[in-house]
Amino acid sequence: MTKLMTDDTIIDRQRGTGSRTTFWLGVVGLVGAIALVFLGFFVAPPDDFQKDAVRMIFIHVPMAILTYVAFSLTAIGSVAWLWKRSIWWDTVAHGAAEVGVMFSGLTLFTGSIWGRITWGTYWDWGDVRLVTTLILFLIMVGYLAVRSFDGDEAVNATRAAVIGLIGAANMPVVNRSVTWWSSRRTLHQKSSLVNGKIEGLTLFTLMFALVVFSIIMLWMLIHRFRISWLERQVSEGDLSEALTARRAEARAGMDRETEENK
Amino acid sequence: MTDLGYLLVGWGVSLGVIGLYSLSLVRRGRTLASRVPADRRRWMTTESDPK
Numbered sequence: 001m002t003k004l005m006t007d008d009t010i011i012d013r014q015r016g017t018g019s020r021t022t023f024w025l026g027v028v029g030l031v032g033a034i035a036l037v038f039l040g041f042f043v044a045p046p047d048d049f050q051k052d053a054v055r056m057i058f059i060h061v062p063m064a065i066l067t068y069v070a071f072s073l074t075a076i077g078s079v080a081w082l083w084k085r086s087i088w089w090d091t092v093a094h095g096a097a098e099v100g101v102m103f104s105g106l107t108l109f110t111g112s113i114w115g116r117i118t119w120g121t122y123w124d125w126g127d128v129r130l131v132t133t134l135i136l137f138l139i140m141v142g143y144l145a146v147r148s149f150d151g152d153e154a155v156n157a158t159r160a161a162v163i164g165l166i167g168a169a170n171m172p173v174v175n176r177s178v179t180w181w182s183s184r185r186t187l188h189q190k191s192s193l194v195n196g197k198i199e200g201l202t203l204f205t206l207m208f209a210l211v212v213f214s215i216i217m218l219w220m221l222i223h224r225f226r227i228s229w230l231e232r233q234v235s236e237g238d239l240s241e242a243l244t245a246r247r248a249e250a251r252a253g254m255d256r257e258t259e260e261n262k
Numbered sequence: 263m264t265d266l267g268y269l270l271v272g273w274g275v276s277l278g279v280i281g282l283y284s285l286s287l288v289r290r291g292r293t294l295a296s297r298v299p300a301d302r303r304r305w306m307t308t309e310s311d312p313k
Contacts, residue, residue, distance in 0.1 A: 017291030026284075033277065040273070041263075052264040059276050102283055106276050113272040117265045216280060223287040230294035 070100030
């Protein structure tokens with residue numbers, strides 16, 4: 001990732017946060033998304049039990065997996081910030097949290113649509129996975145809220161890092177909830193992917209979707225990282241301008257005083 | 263195709279949100295890049311970065 005983020009290092013005013021790498025990632029992601037729609041709707045066969053509702057799997061499952069990836073990055077970045085005060089990793093953590101919140105929001109949304117078709121309800125408070133996923137989403141929204149507070153950026157980063165780690169601690173609970181609470185009344189089934197119940201073109205399309213959304217997420221992470229980096233540069237520039245102006249003001253005041261004393 | 267309406271809403275909203283978020287990233291990047299002084303336009307080499 002470091003290499004991807006450091007090639008084409010000069011930022012062009014027109015390109016903003018884009019580079020040759022992100023351009024090609026974007027092209028592959030876009031073409032992949034179009035191909036995925038074709039595969040998902042016209043090539044993959046309907047399921048024996050779920051019929052066409054199974055097509056939600058191609059969008060819901062990759063979103064859920066990439067939510068884990070994004071929030072894991074946030075957790076790694078948070079540890080690196082708390083331990084080493086690494087601005088680079090803190091920037092990665094912040095960007096990954098924003099992208100992860102988007103993916104987890106879409107996981108909840110696509111899950112509720114799929115649930116409406118297969119379970120007959122958009123939401124069930126008794127389903128542990130639904131509730132723990134919502135808690136994870138809200139924790140990470142809290143992370144972003146703390147990052148947006150005014151005040152000392154380092155203090156905000158530290159507070160957010162702690163929240164990021166609390167969110168990460170919730171991820172194994174989300175992932176294992178269908179096993180740990182299997183005796184409870186729960187709508188979510190155990191993973192069909194791990195159990196080998198998905199095969200053929202359905203499995204191929206699901207893997208294809210995972211690759212496409214991974215490319216799109218990588219594109220987003222690189223752009224988001226660069227945005228945070230630019231924001232830091234802008235705020236440092238603003239701070240140094242403000243300091244220069246303040247010094248000039250103070251110097252002018254002292255000069256005036258000297259003149260008056262004469 | 264069964265449940266086409268739900269499928270279209272699920273896929274459409276998801277791809278739409280991803281598309282809009284991607285566009286917002288590009289726009290934010292362009293706006294910010296125009297405010298960064300020339301000597302600070304390298305990704306990994308600011309003096310304040312502890313590496």
